[in-house]
Amino acid sequence: MGYPGVVITHSELPDNQWSLLTPEGVFCTGRILSRTEYAAKWQNLPRGGIYYETKNHSNKTNGCVEYYFSMLPCEDVIDLTLKITNLDELIWRQVMADICLMNVRAQNFYDPDYSRTFIATRKGISPVSDFMESPKRPVFFKASKDSASMHFYIGNPFWNITDINITENIVMTQSIDGRWTIGFGWQDICMISCNSDEYHGCHHSNPYLGDIVPNQTAQINGKIYIAQQTPENLLRRFMSEMNTHK
Numbered sequence: 001m002g003y004p005g006v007v008i009t010h011s012e013l014p015d016n017q018w019s020l021l022t023p024e025g026v027f028c029t030g031r032i033l034s035r036t037e038y039a040a041k042w043q044n045l046p047r048g049g050i051y052y053e054t055k056n057h058s059n060k061t062n063g064c065v066e067y068y069f070s071m072l073p074c075e076d077v078i079d080l081t082l083k084i085t086n087l088d089e090l091i092w093r094q095v096m097a098d099i100c101l102m103n104v105r106a107q108n109f110y111d112p113d114y115s116r117t118f119i120a121t122r123k124g125i126s127p128v129s130d131f132m133e134s135p136k137r138p139v140f141f142k143a144s145k146d147s148a149s150m151h152f153y154i155g156n157p158f159w160n161i162t163d164i165n166i167t168e169n170i171v172m173t174q175s176i177d178g179r180w181t182i183g184f185g186w187q188d189i190c191m192i193s194c195n196s197d198e199y200h201g202c203h204h205s206n207p208y209l210g211d212i213v214p215n216q217t218a219q220i221n222g223k224i225y226i227a228q229q230t231p232e233n234l235l236r237r238f239m240s241e242m243n244t245h246k
Helices: 147-154 231-242
Strands: 005-008 018-028 031-034 050-057 064-073 077-086 092-102 117-121 124-127 137-142 159-166 170-174 181-186 189-195 202-212 217-227
Touching (some): 018 064, 018 147, 031 064, 031 092, 092 189, 117 159, 117 231, 124 231, 137 147, 147 159, 170 202, 217 231
Parallel strands (some): 137 159
Antiparallel strands (some): 005 018, 018 031, 018 092, 050 064, 064 077, 077 217, 092 202
């Protein structure tokens, strides 16, 4: 059994497919709220698209997470909605969901040296390869977020924690021919991570939901673009559509 996920394809890119794993985990300050593997029971939305919801009692805590995720495809973008409900008796501080988009089976996009994978920093848009001082898998934090909910990454030697702060909430990979860009982002995030090995070949864009009190539901919206745009143009579009540039 693996993490709950769905395969994404595009009619004009028949030799490419992506796997979205949602979630690989839910974390808050000092706690793993959910790390259980299960099969998602996807259902159709009345207006198109798909969704699933589940309650997951973590083996590592006494808390209870209710998780809802929906995907609504449009012409060159998929609108995402994530809802997390706190069914615990404690306040969850600085909640983050760990969501993975695998591109290892997207042969026109897979980027083993990070030269076509882009993030936004204070210096502007840059390929991830500019920041590679280690062969390990790089993690970039949002400067405005406390790292307390990112303890799973910080304590894991699988990942390389960089000192580079991202300034926008999206990670993008350009196709080999330069015609297409896939982007994955949210209204607000804690971190972005990249892993280009031959088994995973993925990006993590991890939405930030803030504090969630008992019996409260927090919601955040995101997007996956598969668009005939440059990374620069797609970044501007994302910032406009998600209103992330204050």
